[in-house]
Amino acid sequence: MEFLYYMGDVFTPVNFGLLVLGTIGGLILGATPGLSPTMTVALMIPFTFKLEPQQGLILLGAAYTSTVAGGAVSAILLKIPGAPANIATTLDGHTMAQKGQGAKALQISFIASAIGGLFGVFLLIFLTPVLATWALAFGPSELFWLAILGVTVIGTLDSSSVVKGLLSGCIGLWLATIGFDDIMGAQRFIFHSSVSGGINVIPALIGLFAIPQVIAMFAKGRSGVDAEIIVVQRHPIGAAFREVFSRKRALAIGTAVGSIIGLIPGVGGQIAGLVAYDQSKKMSPESGKFGTGHPEGVIAAESANNAMVGPSLVPLLTLSIPGSPTAAVLLGGLLIHGIFPGPALFTQYPEVVWPFINSMLVGQILMCVFGLLIAGWAANVARVPRAVMAAVVLGLAVFGSYSVGHSMGDVYVMAALGLAMYFLERFGFSAAPLVLGLILGPIAEANFMQGAMIANATIGQMTYFFTGWLNWLLISIVVASIGYSIWMELRQRRYTTKEDAQA
Amino acid sequence: MNDLPRTQHIIASGTIAAVGVSVAHISYTQEPAAAFVFPRLIATVFAVLAIWTFVKAVLGRTKVGQGLSGQDMRNLLPGLIVTLVYAFWAAKDLGFYTATTIAFFILLTLYDPAPHTEAKTWIKRGLITAGFMAVMYGLFAMLLNVYTPREIFS
Numbered sequence: 001m002e003f004l005y006y007m008g009d010v011f012t013p014v015n016f017g018l019l020v021l022g023t024i025g026g027l028i029l030g031a032t033p034g035l036s037p038t039m040t041v042a043l044m045i046p047f048t049f050k051l052e053p054q055q056g057l058i059l060l061g062a063a064y065t066s067t068v069a070g071g072a073v074s075a076i077l078l079k080i081p082g083a084p085a086n087i088a089t090t091l092d093g094h095t096m097a098q099k100g101q102g103a104k105a106l107q108i109s110f111i112a113s114a115i116g117g118l119f120g121v122f123l124l125i126f127l128t129p130v131l132a133t134w135a136l137a138f139g140p141s142e143l144f145w146l147a148i149l150g151v152t153v154i155g156t157l158d159s160s161s162v163v164k165g166l167l168s169g170c171i172g173l174w175l176a177t178i179g180f181d182d183i184m185g186a187q188r189f190i191f192h193s194s195v196s197g198g199i200n201v202i203p204a205l206i207g208l209f210a211i212p213q214v215i216a217m218f219a220k221g222r223s224g225v226d227a228e229i230i231v232v233q234r235h236p237i238g239a240a241f242r243e244v245f246s247r248k249r250a251l252a253i254g255t256a257v258g259s260i261i262g263l264i265p266g267v268g269g270q271i272a273g274l275v276a277y278d279q280s281k282k283m284s285p286e287s288g289k290f291g292t293g294h295p296e297g298v299i300a301a302e303s304a305n306n307a308m309v310g311p312s313l314v315p316l317l318t319l320s321i322p323g324s325p326t327a328a329v330l331l332g333g334l335l336i337h338g339i340f341p342g343p344a345l346f347t348q349y350p351e352v353v354w355p356f357i358n359s360m361l362v363g364q365i366l367m368c369v370f371g372l373l374i375a376g377w378a379a380n381v382a383r384v385p386r387a388v389m390a391a392v393v394l395g396l397a398v399f400g401s402y403s404v405g406h407s408m409g410d411v412y413v414m415a416a417l418g419l420a421m422y423f424l425e426r427f428g429f430s431a432a433p434l435v436l437g438l439i440l441g442p443i444a445e446a447n448f449m450q451g452a453m454i455a456n457a458t459i460g461q462m463t464y465f466f467t468g469w470l471n472w473l474l475i476s477i478v479v480a481s482i483g484y485s486i487w488m489e490l491r492q493r494r495y496t497t498k499e500d501a502q503a
Numbered sequence: 504m505n506d507l508p509r510t511q512h513i514i515a516s517g518t519i520a521a522v523g524v525s526v527a528h529i530s531y532t533q534e535p536a537a538a539f540v541f542p543r544l545i546a547t548v549f550a551v552l553a554i555w556t557f558v559k560a561v562l563g564r565t566k567v568g569q570g571l572s573g574q575d576m577r578n579l580l581p582g583l584i585v586t587l588v589y590a591f592w593a594a595k596d597l598g599f600y601t602a603t604t605i606a607f608f609i610l611l612t613l614y615d616p617a618p619h620t621e622a623k624t625w626i627k628r629g630l631i632t633a634g635f636m637a638v639m640y641g642l643f644a645m646l647l648n649v650y651t652p653r654e655i656f657s
Contacts, residue, residue: 046647163559214582215582215583219578385616387610392635394589395635398594399639402594402649402651408595424515448541
């Protein structure tokens with residue numbers, strides 16, 4: 001119950017003000033199609049430089065929580081998911097809005113999000129210290145395999161092609177080696193003065209997540225936002241609460257599915273929402289109503305994608321392995337304040353980590369309150385022309401990258417990586433494994449080198465890295481995730497070929 | 504997969520394969536060798552996967568990635584040029600605020616669906632640009648104290 005000891009820190013004027021600011025800002029930005037939670041958090045990192053680590057993390061955590069929930073606004077009112085996590089919400093949410101139940105759909109989505117989110121954060125609170133204690137048993141070889149696991153799981157599960165996912169991870173790992181070698185002091189792959197000190201993670205994250213979206217907006221040309229915003233009618237909030245609690249099955253399925261999926265590194269909210277929707281539909285006696293504006297569809301999807309938020313931070317805070325791209329960005333936020341997550345985090349920085357986790361707990365409630373208040377208004381941000389959005393994001397990306405180290409080199413790195421990532425995405429590569437590779441590369445290399453030195457002095461490298469049950473467990477998961485993804489890809493291909501033949 | 508994406512896939516995967524092979528070559532030849540132990544490990548996997556992807560593209564067996572249509576290229580090219588000029592030259596040589604104002608206004612003009620023939624749309628774009636720059640100045644210059652290049656005003 002240590003978290004209760006630090007609960008008061010959330011309610012200091014500055015911290016609470018930042019929490020409110022992050023929540024409202026996140027809701028509005030989340031409702032904006034094209035601004036994903038990962039990109040929003042990445043663009044916000046430069047604004048945390050002047051803040052204390054505790055304050056900066058509270059702001060980023062609030063933004064993460066509320067952008068995921070805010071995405072439901074445009075999903076319901078415009079049929080455009082604010083983020084990939086809200087895809088399942090459009091299925092019933094928009095149909096409800098078309099039937100004149102837009103306010104009801106928004107209200108139940110925020111209430112379900114808050115309930116799922118609270119459960120997820122409680123999991124984070126109770127699981128993290130236990131896992132952190134367990135993680136103390138990890139030596140260099142286990143940490144090396146864990147870093148490789150983080151890259152391969154995201155590379156295989158988050159990509160439409162296993163080979164391209166792994167290749168993206170390799171590119172990220174290689175980018176992480178650019179600069180000076182810590183042990184020998186030798187220059188590695190320094191092909192331009194901008195990267196002589198290595199690739200700074202924050203500008204890289206901003207470039208990889210923001211610039212491809214800016215160029216994607218350019219690629220749509222001079223077209224306006226063609227979606228029609230549905231006018232929201234009034235609906236009593238009490239009735240929405242009763243509606244949510246009368247649909248306990250959908251709420252429980254969504255919350256459970258989201259929490260479990262959140263714990264698995266690399267499997268994001270998009271999958272959580274869709275899996276919860278599917279399971280809820282299968283187990284509901286009213287399964288025929290799904291897709292026709294059934295509240296259970298919204299409840300299952302929204303409770304799942306917010307329940308995923310808390311557990312997705314468990315591997316990050318215990319093992320310094322980010323479980324999702326947004327968690328990777330949060331890791332960047334921790335690193336710029338000199339905080340390295342891992343087993344010792346709760347003993348070294350309890351005054352930072354507990355208020356951060358507590359703020360996510362309080363943030364869920366604030367997200368629900370402000371969501372209910374501003375949902376209808378927030379949908380208007382979708383009216384902002386794409387041209388304005390693209391130009392704003394580009395300006396923020398350039399200023400944000402520069403402000404990290406007051407260096408034009410960071411701006412060049414941001415722009416170059418962003419441009420390259422846009423074209424890579426067009427050819428089936430994805431940003432998530434590349435980012436994980438870039439962030440986990442130094443962890444993997446440091447532990448590999450440390451492990452190699454221990455191994456050379458003791459039992460030899462093969463024995464050191466390939467024996468021990470924990471090493472084998474991690475290697476097995478790496479192999480299993482690759483094998484499973486290849487099997488799924490082949491199955492999908494056979495299915496598609498069969499369908500083509502029938503057509 | 505039609506011919507256009509196939510050619511594009513060959514170019515894209517060929518470029519990545521060339522990078523992968525170069526990285527592997529540097530990792531195996533550069534001194535001191537001890538500094539390249541980990542890069543060698545990564546570069547080997549990188550090169551193998553990149554060559555695999557390239558061979559698949561040459562054989563026309565790439566299943567993922569739509570490539571870029573001519574329309575996409577035509578749409579994004581002006582914005583891309585503005586972005587490149589802004590990030591790689593103008594921001595430093597003209598100063599951040601001047602360059603951002605110009606780039607922002609040009610991008611609005613290029614991609615705003617509102618007609619260019621009406622005076623009020625130009626005024627609107629000017630006002631949006633001014634508003635954005637005021638926010639950026641407030642945030643970065645006043646709140647965060649970020650000192651940016653001021654070239655033409657210095």
